[in-house]
Amino acid sequence: MILLQQPEVRELEVFSAMPAEFRRTGVRSHWADVNQGGRLADSFLEGPVFDGAGNLYVTDIPFGRVFRIDAARSWSLVGEWDGEPNGMKFLSAGELLVTDYKNGLVVLELGSGRIRPFLERRNSERFKGVNDLVFDTRGNLYFTDQGQTGLHDPTGRVYRLAPDGRLDLLLSNVPSPNGIVLSPDERFLFVAATRGNCVWRMPLLADGSVSKAGQFFTSYGPSGPDGLAMDEEGRLLVANPGLGYVWVLNRFAEPEIVFRGPRGASVTNLAFGGADRKTLYCTDSTHGTVLMARTDVAGQALPQGRREAT
Secondary structure, eight states: OOOOOOOEEEEOEEEEEOOGGGOOTTOOOHHHHHHSTTOOOSOOEEEEEEOTTSOEEEEETTTTEEEEEOTTOOEEEEEEOSSOEEEEEEEETTEEEEEETTTEEEEEETTTOOEEEEEOEETTEEOSOEEEEEEOTTSOEEEEEOTTOBTTBOOEEEEEEOTTSOEEEEEEEESSEEEEEEOTTSSEEEEEEGGGTEEEEEEBOTTSOBOOOEEEEEOOSSSOOOOEEEBTTOOEEEEETTTTEEEEEOTTOOEEEEEEOSTTOOEEEEEEESTTSOEEEEEETTTTEEEEEEOSSOBOOOOOOOOOOO
16 A cells, blocks of 8 residues: 655745725625625635736725735735626736626726726627636636536636637536646646536647546545646645645645645635745635745746737
């Protein structure tokens, strides 16, 4: 019998908490009524991403807001609109591309706070509810369309939007596709299937097609994998909000490290920051905080897109 080595356990600590002035204490939201069982969530943070100056941006889903957290850990409101923003990546130095559950893909202009549509529909059909996104080095955009899918309705989708505007449906049978990330060589796409409590791994073939999607990692607990990240050694980092963990998995999906959040934490999304990209930042959505921990390996550098949908 082969016994797997137990992963090293490390603790996440609080980097910064949303100031009281920005918390919508006691305010109901339709998003929380549906997705949080009616809990009066004063915020729900996701989508962390860093700019070139080291500022961290996060979304607040139920109240349609994006915040900037600077190096002094001060918060400022960058944009607010009638939406439910989730994942973000930089489209250009001054623009964030945002997956908005209500409005599809939208662009947030950082200077003005103005929102404009990027990709609202596919063939005149609304998306189920887009969730997360990642660019490759050729400008292709991969994004998940989660909606309210799950094991009862495994019809969540994964799309690829090419620089010329072509939109390919890669998967249409995922139980709640959530976080999404590419391997360092961009030959494999990893997708968190939250309600399936697992992560899928999908080869990307040279002709642009996909084949032999499989289940890479199986988790457990009340809420499955959410946000994903990749380090420079090709290890996959998986945020598990139900456990308050971040798994660090080797290429065999064996946990090498477990970053553990404070008691009651809901660790949802991940981003590497710092000058050496060796600090891991995680949104703790339940408490409205951002957690952090130092890592031994730098996070994978993220390409940004420089194009508009057609």
